[in-house]
Amino acid sequence: xxxxxxxxxxxxxxEIVAVLAEADADYSGPVMRDPVxxxxxxxxxxxxxxxxxxxxxxxxTRNTHGTGCGLSSAITxxxxxxxxxxxxxxxxxVWLHGAICAADVRVIGSRHGPVHHFHGYWx
Numbered sequence: 215x216x217x218x219x220x221x222x223x224x225x226x227x228x229e230i231v232a233v234l235a236e237a238d239a240d241y242s243g244p245v246m247r248d249p250v251x252x253x254x255x256x257x258x259x260x261x262x263x264x265x266x267x268x269x270x271x272x273x274x275t276r277n278t279h280g281t282g283c284g285l286s287s288a289i290t291x292x293x294x295x296x297x298x299x300x301x302x303x304x305x306x307x308v309w310l311h312g313a314i315c316a317a318d319v320r321v322i323g324s325r326h327g328p329v330h331h332f333h334g335y336w337x
Contacts, residue, residue, distance in 0.1 A: 232265075265308045266306050273284060277317035284329060285294040285310050309334070 257268040288309050292302030316333035 218300060234333060257303075257307060259300065261299070266303070268304060270311050273311070273314045275314060275317050277322075277327070277329060278314060279326055279328045280331065281310060281314065281329055284313060 259266045260267070285306050288306035289302040291323055292305060293299065310329065312333050313329035316330035317327065319330055319333075320327075322328060
């Protein structure tokens with residue numbers, strides 16, 4: 215099976231992303247950097263035609279459970295509808311940002327809680 219997207223983590227600079235992209239030059243598909251595993255708030259999509267950066271502000275909250283799987287699920291749902299990769303990769307972080315911002319609205323448990331997955335529908 216050929217991967218549609220390679221998801222990578224633990225990268226903290228555009229230079230490291232570029233080095234990885236060059237090292238895997240034989241792979242022609244897109245690469246998605248895992249936003250959960252990085253210290254900065256810039257995500258990058260690397261494709262054969264270049265790199266697209268998605269920058270957003272950092273949110274102070276303890277409720278971030280579900281960020282990685284929520285983001286990948288949001289991207290996958292749009293891809294399943296036939297959207298070109300750049301559309302869901304640009305749209306999903308906007309949804310996730312809202313889900314993190316609204317995470318403190320509902321307190322679930324006493325430790326790190328989930329993002330508010332339904333923030334657009336349920337307050």
